[in-house]
Amino acid sequence: MKSGVPRVSAYVLDQNQYGKAENRIVKITRRGNNGGWHDITDLNVSVALRGEFGEVHYSGDNSNCLPTDTTKNTVYAFAKEHGVASAEAFGILLAKHFVTSQPVIHEAQIRVEEYAWDRIPVAGREQQHSFVRKGQEIRTAQVTYSGDTGALQVISGLKELTVLNSTNSEFHGYIKDRYTTLKEAHDRILATKVTARWAHSAAATGREDFDWNRSYEESKRHLLEAFAETYSYSLQQTLFAMAGRVMDNRPEVNEVRLNLPNKHHFLVDLDPFGLKNDNEVYYAADRMYGLIEGTIHREGVKPVIATSDWITA
Numbered sequence: 001m002k003s004g005v006p007r008v009s010a011y012v013l014d015q016n017q018y019g020k021a022e023n024r025i026v027k028i029t030r031r032g033n034n035g036g037w038h039d040i041t042d043l044n045v046s047v048a049l050r051g052e053f054g055e056v057h058y059s060g061d062n063s064n065c066l067p068t069d070t071t072k073n074t075v076y077a078f079a080k081e082h083g084v085a086s087a088e089a090f091g092i093l094l095a096k097h098f099v100t101s102q103p104v105i106h107e108a109q110i111r112v113e114e115y116a117w118d119r120i121p122v123a124g125r126e127q128q129h130s131f132v133r134k135g136q137e138i139r140t141a142q143v144t145y146s147g148d149t150g151a152l153q154v155i156s157g158l159k160e161l162t163v164l165n166s167t168n169s170e171f172h173g174y175i176k177d178r179y180t181t182l183k184e185a186h187d188r189i190l191a192t193k194v195t196a197r198w199a200h201s202a203a204a205t206g207r208e209d210f211d212w213n214r215s216y217e218e219s220k221r222h223l224l225e226a227f228a229e230t231y232s233y234s235l236q237q238t239l240f241a242m243a244g245r246v247m248d249n250r251p252e253v254n255e256v257r258l259n260l261p262n263k264h265h266f267l268v269d270l271d272p273f274g275l276k277n278d279n280e281v282y283y284a285a286d287r288m289y290g291l292i293e294g295t296i297h298r299e300g301v302k303p304v305i306a307t308s309d310w311i312t313a
């Protein structure tokens with residue numbers, strides 16, 4: 001029975017559509033010698049199907065219903081089978097597939113958001129598999145001046161700086177108790193949205209000619225370079241390396257606090273569709289997330305940065 005045909009006298013079903021919304025997909029494509037150069041495609045794909053779904057609503061007869069779960073699987077499988085040449089080309093492939101493969105589906109709408117990434121440069125050279133999300137991070141500054149003591153405290157920082165390493169990250173050797181199901185990872189994506197704050201020494205804050213802009217740019221550069229260059233066995237280790245790199249290079253910085261949500265990327269199981277997922281197609285989960293936080297300061301310096309801020313991925 002077609003949509004719009006009355007089944008109950010007082011009302012009829014009009015426009016309706018269904019599908020799986022917001023399929024977050026990260027596709028890694030390898031090229032160059034030994035596939036060492038990675039390209040990343042990061043999409044949010046929503047599927048809406050329109051067609052002969054009257055009975056699904058009227059009587060619960062699902063014989064015309066392609067499960068939303070199947071539409072989700074199709075998105076991930078198509079990324080592997082056809083690649084993602086562009087958001088438009090990928091959308092066309094999917095839309096045509098749903099309409100031509102199921103006679104009861106008359107129209108398919110695929111909406112795609114694509115998130116752009118730049119390569120992280122280290123010493124001016126683009127890295128093979130380290131990326132930063134395009135768009136500006138938000139720079140932050142907190143200044144406190146005490147009339148009593150004359151103390152000037154400056155905490156600089158940034159938030160919303162999203163970075164990703166598509167390899168050089170492992171996680172294993174951790175505690176396993178009766179509730180542990182996590183599989184050890186020997187090659188995983190490591191991604192995080194950095195919130196960083198760093199406190200300046202009195203020597204820096206006391207100088208009238210102190211170049212805050214340069215200090216900020218350089219501290220940010222060291223955070224990014226350390227993220228890109230650290231072969232990581234945990235996000236905690238990466239956190240320590242990032243903070244340490246800033247203090248190694250910026251004498252004006254006494255303390256760094258980092259809040260790093262672990263933006264999990266799960267390898268999609270394509271086995272049921274006869275496809276091998278060779279670390280190519282990932283599901284980018286936005287919740288839940290591990291939240292790794294820590295303050296690192298120079299020895300003998302009392303930490304001043306608040307630890308209670310609520311950070312979300």
Ligand SMILES: O=c1[nH]c(=O)c2[nH]c(=O)[nH]c2[nH]1
Binds near residue numbers: 262
């Ligand atoms: O880098 C990580 N640190 C953890 O503490 C942790 N815990 C977890 O489940 N995955 C990860 N990854």
